[in-house]
Amino acid sequence: MAAALALAAVAGGGCVSTDTRLLGQFEDTLRAHDSATAALRQWCEVRRIAEAADIVARRVPGADAPPPPGARESLGLGADEPLGYRHVRLTCGETVLSEAHNWFVPSRLPEEMNARLASTDLPFGKVIAPLNFRRERLGEEQGAGPGCPAGTVLSQHALLRLPDGRPIALLTECYAAAILR
Numbered sequence: 001m002a003a004a005l006a007l008a009a010v011a012g013g014g015c016v017s018t019d020t021r022l023l024g025q026f027e028d029t030l031r032a033h034d035s036a037t038a039a040l041r042q043w044c045e046v047r048r049i050a051e052a053a054d055i056v057a058r059r060v061p062g063a064d065a066p067p068p069p070g071a072r073e074s075l076g077l078g079a080d081e082p083l084g085y086r087h088v089r090l091t092c093g094e095t096v097l098s099e100a101h102n103w104f105v106p107s108r109l110p111e112e113m114n115a116r117l118a119s120t121d122l123p124f125g126k127v128i129a130p131l132n133f134r135r136e137r138l139g140e141e142q143g144a145g146p147g148c149p150a151g152t153v154l155s156q157h158a159l160l161r162l163p164d165g166r167p168i169a170l171l172t173e174c175y176a177a178a179i180l181r
Contacts, residue, residue, distance in 0.1 A: 022180050023142070023153060030156065034135040036173055037125030040090055040097050043179065050093025057088035057123040060099065065147060067103045067170070074159060075105055075167045082106055084114070090123060095178050100124075101147055104169040108162065124169065133160045133168060148174030 026043060033039040037055050045053035064085045077083060084104045089096045102124050106114050109128065116127045138157040145155030152174040160169040 019180050026175070026179050027140075027154065031137075034133060034160075035125035035129060036098070036100070036135075036156075036158075036171075037090070037123040038129075040092065044092035044095075044097065047179075047181075049095050049097070049178070049181070053092060055097075055123050055126070056091050056121050057086070057100075058091055058121060060087040060089055062087070065101055068146070068157075068172070071103055071170050074170055075103070077105060084117070086117060086124060088123070095181075096176050097179050098176060099149060099152075099174045101172040102169055103171075104160075105167070108166060108168045128160075128168070131168070132163050134163070135160055144174065145172070147172045151177050153177050153180060 029043050030036065030039045033042070040055050041053050044050060044055065065087060067083060067085075072079070072083070075083070084102075084106045086100075086102045086104070088100055088102070090098045090100060104117075104124070109117075109131075113127050113131075116122055117124065120127075136159045138159055140154060140156040142154055144150060144152035145157070148155045154175040156171070156173045156175070158171045158173070159167050160171065161167050
């Protein structure tokens with residue numbers, strides 16, 4: 001097998017060596033799913049990152065990040081309508097695979113889903129899976145995009161929509177170098 005090409009991605013001042021072939025495979029896995037949680041679970045299982053391929057959302061302590069410019073418009077929200085927020089690290093076993101900022105519309109989710117999001121370590125995608133949402137990719141870049149920590153090898157921005165087209169969440173996802181191990 002030919003040696004994989006390496007790309008130096010500058011992320012927050014540090015260099016992260018990235019296997020572009022493997023990163024491409026990971027991007028293909030993400031594109032095959034509307035849920036990043038489902039993609040991470042599949043990736044964790046195939047790559048044998050942990051004994052059990054369960055994805056857990058561990059909350060990141062601290063103040064809520066402000067929504068990106070235009071977030072309320074993207075979500076179709078009025079100035080006074082509540083905006084929910086979750087900042088989590090998604091792990092497989094003890095390995096952090098990504099860090100995610102998720103701005104969502106609580107009024108478009110059933111009350112039980114809002115309660116689960118507020119009180120459990122279940123990933124957003126797993127909680128809202130029964131809604132049959134679809135993912136609209138807004139952009140991605142190699143390395144750390146806005147809001148992503150150093151060591152990020154891939155940043156994605158997406159909008160999740162209900163089957164009727166109404167947006168329910170705006171996401172910034174920061175995939176860690178651990179996905180390439």
